[in-house]
Amino acid sequence: MSKRPQEDDASPGLELEAPENFSRGLQSYLIGLALAVGLTVASFWAVRTNLIYGPGVPVALVAFAIAQMGIHLVFFLHITTGPDNTNNVLALAFGVLIVGLVVFGSLWIMANLNHNMIPMKQLMDMQR
């Protein structure tokens, strides 16, 4: 076998035949752990503190959650921009599209239906 031409092309920690990369792999997992812990603490802090403007707290939670999902994808699941990951990234993009359609589509449709409903009190009066 020819030796791997470009170390940077490979996802960190995914080579089944690279025993010498232990400390580098561990370093990557430690960075991921530290960032994930930081974002988790930030999320739990955001709902308890008075420092953040009240209506902004949900936005902060969403931002922290998406950031942490990104951290997990990069440092734990090794989704990278390397050539051996192109297929994974494309599949991920498609997955994100479907998740977005399902979640926001459902919320949008249900909110719209709710908006068009007869108010509950009026409905009750009609049934008398």
Next chain:
Amino acid sequence: MSMVSTFSPVDPNRIGHDNRVASAEAEALGRGAGGPAPKYIVVSYGFWIFLLSDIVMFSAFFAAFQVLAGQSPDMAPRFDLDDVAIETGCLLVSSFLCGVAALSARRRNLMATEFFLLLTGLFGAGFLLLELKEFTGLVVQHMGPADGAYYSGFFALVGCHGLHVTAGLLWLGTMMAQIWAKGFRQDILRRLVCFSLFWHALDIVWVGIFSFVYLMRFAP
């Protein structure tokens, strides 16, 4: 044996490519030019497709929960945030230790692999115990899955994640036994890669759950 040296480009002038990029592309894994991708790349790609479809399924549960919770906002119980924080910590540390176990396996260190897999499982079990404690507490207070739309959505979503963790623990035990009995064969290592992908993906789903199901209720 070198597949790379016998590689002859279709475009001999390499229009639009400087030499460095061209050689990197030719030898890069996964673009077809350097020969077929290694099997573990193909296997983890297939498993990644499964994980994404699993996440799409979870997104339907998330959507159902959000809709049902939005229609009955006063139904939400006062969740114990400290328990949720400990659960989150358990799952995160478990995910990290699973990564260390995968690194140890790549080093062919049997005892370290088994040790870190065991720790992974213990933290996963700790997470499950706390979740079961919370579930039984809710059911005892008549907030079970049949007691209202909010709780149906909650138990479906969080319970489905819990079932995934349970299945993951069974898989973890199987992997420990297989590594012990069969050693670091390539097929066993590929299974271990798939398991660690599964375990990390469960952590991603949990990030969504603790942010949008638990913490969102405490937002002012």
